[in-house]
Amino acid sequence: MSQAQEPALSISELNRNARQLLESGIGEVWVEAELSGVSRPASGHVYFTLKDERAQLRCALFRTRARFVTAPMRDGDRVKVRGRVSLFEPRGDFQLIAEAVQPAGEGELLAAFERLKAKLDAEGVFANARPLPFPPRHLLVLTSPTGAAIRDVLAVLAARWPLSQVTLIPVPVQGREAAPALIAALGLLNRQSILDPERDAILITRGGGSLEDLWAFNDEHLARAIFHSRLPVMSAVGHEVDVTLADFAADSRAPTPSAAAERLVPDAAALRQRLVQLEERLTRSQRTRLDTQGQRLDHLKARLRHPG
Numbered sequence: 001m002s003q004a005q006e007p008a009l010s011i012s013e014l015n016r017n018a019r020q021l022l023e024s025g026i027g028e029v030w031v032e033a034e035l036s037g038v039s040r041p042a043s044g045h046v047y048f049t050l051k052d053e054r055a056q057l058r059c060a061l062f063r064t065r066a067r068f069v070t071a072p073m074r075d076g077d078r079v080k081v082r083g084r085v086s087l088f089e090p091r092g093d094f095q096l097i098a099e100a101v102q103p104a105g106e107g108e109l110l111a112a113f114e115r116l117k118a119k120l121d122a123e124g125v126f127a128n129a130r131p132l133p134f135p136p137r138h139l140l141v142l143t144s145p146t147g148a149a150i151r152d153v154l155a156v157l158a159a160r161w162p163l164s165q166v167t168l169i170p171v172p173v174q175g176r177e178a179a180p181a182l183i184a185a186l187g188l189l190n191r192q193s194i195l196d197p198e199r200d201a202i203l204i205t206r207g208g209g210s211l212e213d214l215w216a217f218n219d220e221h222l223a224r225a226i227f228h229s230r231l232p233v234m235s236a237v238g239h240e241v242d243v244t245l246a247d248f249a250a251d252s253r254a255p256t257p258s259a260a261a262e263r264l265v266p267d268a269a270a271l272r273q274r275l276v277q278l279e280e281r282l283t284r285s286q287r288t289r290l291d292t293q294g295q296r297l298d299h300l301k302a303r304l305r306h307p308g
Contacts, residue, residue, distance in 0.1 A: 012089065019087040019172055026085040031057070031096065032104050035077045046073065050081060050096070059083065061098040068175045069101045070215040078104040102212050109211050114247060116220050125227045126248040132232045135265040136201035138165045140189055140231075141184060145170040147204045148238075149257040156261035165198075173206035178216035183225045190230050202231050203264065204246060205257045208239035217244035226250055236260035276277070 009017075033050035040046050044063030049056050059081065061069065071079060075225040083098040103109055120126060130160075139157075143149045150168060169189065171181040182204065193199045204226070216222070217237045226233050229275045235250035236257050247253040256258035 011092070013094050015087060015089040018092075019089055022085050022087055028082065028084045029096075030080055030082050030284045032078070032080045033057070035073060035079055036075055038073055038075055046098075048073070050079075056142045057096055058093055059096045059098050060088075061101065065099055067177060070175060070212055071101050071103050071176075072219045073101060080104050109215065112218070113211075113218055113245070116218060116223075117248065120220060120223050120245060120249070125223050128227055128233075128249065128251045130232045131253045132234055133200050134251055134266065135161055135164060138167065138196075138198045138200060139264065140167050140169055140199060140202045142169045142171050142185055142202065142204045143206055143257075144173045147173065147207055149173075149207045152206060153203070153261045156258050157265060160262065160264035163268075164265055167199075172216075174209070174213055174216060179219035182216070182222055183219075186229055186233075193231055200231065201264070202229065202233045203236065203260055204233060205236040205260055206238070206248070207257065208242055214238055214242060214244055217246040220245065222246060223249040234260055235265065 031050055033052050036051050036056070038046065038048040044066060046061040046066045046069075048059050048061070050059055051057070071077070080102050081096065081098050082100040083096040086095055086097050087093065088095050129196070141150065141153060143153075147170060152268060154166065157166060167184050171185050172178045186202070189199065189202060189288040204217075206217075208214075214237060217235075223245040226235070226246055232251040233249075234252045235244070235247045236254040236259065237244045237246055238256075240255040252263070254263055
């Protein structure tokens with residue numbers, strides 16, 4: 001008597017089941033390994049392999065996440081990758097869908113920062129120290145239109161000096177697109193300032209973040225663009241402890257976006273109080289002088305003799 005045949009799965013069904021098991025069973029992980037076979041097709045996605053001495057793993061970094069990655073991603077670089085384990089069903093390939101890529105340890109980034117800093121310092125790129133107009137007639141702010149930095153700057157300017165004319169120049173402040181966008185904006189603003197001399201100061205700013213988050217502001221081409229700007233530039237990138245090459249290249253540096261706004265304009269309330277104090281001093285001085293002159297007049301009158 002023949003036994004009933006077991007139902008067979010299609011390859012598509014098997015791969016789908018395997019993918020679901022991988023994604024639910026392992027989920028999101030961090031992996032540290034060496035980059036190999038980095039490929040960037042026209043789609044904007046990035047494909048690469050992570051490998052160590054015994055194994056390798058194919059990875060996909062899709063365009064929506066790749067734009068936020070500032071790590072160079074060169075073959076041979078050691079990186080940390082955050083992603084979710086999955087399976088590419090059409091080929092049955094086990095893979096990691098990457099969400100973030102960063103150098104393996106900030107030590108490498110810090111070493112790169114120090115090398116660039118020494119190089120640019122030797123070129124004289126950090127020699128700028130022009131005073132910014134106080135207050136600027138027309139301040140140009142290069143930052144993200146949706147970040148906390150622009151909200152902080154505008155709030156401080158409105159409270160301290162409502163007369164300020166401010167123009168926001170929206171630029172990305174993180175990822176591969178940030179440095180080229182900042183450089184292009186600086187060039188455009190400097191050309192426009194020739195025709196509009198009211199534009200007399202630039203503020204480059206963003207909020208805090210990790211060394212990787214702020215890495216666009218350590219771009220050597222951006223530092224040179226700031227150095228060559230005909231308009232004076234203030235840089236306020238990150239928090240108090242954060243320092244970037246853009247800060248060194250700028251004419252002035254502030255520790256935070258709010259502090260930059262405070263340094264750029266006077267405090268109207270303090271000026272009003274000062275004017276009140278000066279008015280009171282002037283009034284007291286005039287009264288004292290009038291009283292003194294009145295006493296002198298009385299004294300002179302008492303000394304007068306009638307001619308008859």
